[in-house]
Amino acid sequence: MRPRAPRRRPARRAAPSRRAVLLTAVLVPAAILLAGCSTEAAPGAPALDDVARERAERAEERLAVLLDSHAGYLRDRWPGIAVPEAGTPEWLDASAWPSAYAACLSVRTAVPVVPDGATGSVTLGRPTSDAETRTLELAIFVCESILPPPSIGSGPPGPLELEWRRQAIEVELPRCLLGHGVPIAGGSEGDPYARVRTDPAALARAEALCPDPLASLARIPPAGGQ
Incomplete structure (x- = not known):
């Protein structure tokens, strides 16, 4: 009579280390926070109302x-x-x-x-x-x-307006275009629509999805509407 082979017990999975648990606890909320920030303006960034008020004060x-x-x-x-x-x-x-x-x-x-x-x-x-x-x-x-x-x-833009322009052109507009699958031109001094500028249909779509933010400045009444 052959001896029975010893019964194998299923291998036990190693418990996650304390360090791994801590990393997971930190990285997951951070990823959630970063995802939320990607759709909002940076805290403290000037709003269009701030630009209008600054224009009025300077005037x-x-x-x-x-x-x-x-x-x-x-x-x-x-x-x-x-x-x-x-x-x-x-x-x-x-x-x-x-x-x-x-x-x-x-x-x-x-x-x-x-x-x-x-x-x-x-x-x-x-x-x-x-x-x-x-x-x-x-x-x-x-x-x-x-x-x-x-x-x-009218006069030269003030610091708040300059910062609003920078955020709008270098951050918000490229983020909007990329979010809709529109290729953008690199370089902070470039035209965000440059990659589709020669294609009227693509340009019209891009501008409809992500309007030029500088058009908002043109709608501010004289001297900020004061």
Whole structure:
């Protein structure tokens, strides 16, 4: 009678080490967090409202400098003149400003004022006396305080806007394009749509899925809409 072969017990799986358990506990939540971050702007990144507010503040600073300089000129040119307080500014775009500004001047001076909507400017007649010149220059101060020239409402982008642009062009737009399978051009200075720019259909699809974020800046009213 043959001896029975010893019964084999199933091999026991080694229990995961404490280090492996700790790594799993750390890496899994981290992966979840990273996945969540990939669809959201970085914490602290400026929003479009911040850009609009910054534009308004910078425009108001430029207007204050203009009015301060003009007030100084009036006091030097016309000793004893009473320079009025600046009014609350109404920011108009270049198409609406000439007629509104001309109307403001026309009720304060006898000098002819002709608006030119094509060039976004006004043409002033020539004063016939020192009194008319004084009245006209004072009227200009008043009207530019309540209807600032559109050029005052625009200027170089501030730090918040520059950071918003960087995030939008270098981070958000490429992430959106890649998420929809659109190939992108490398380099932070490149055009994210460059790889599809020569294909009208592909470009139209890319822009529909991931619109150019800079178009949002163009929709901010003059001086941030203040």
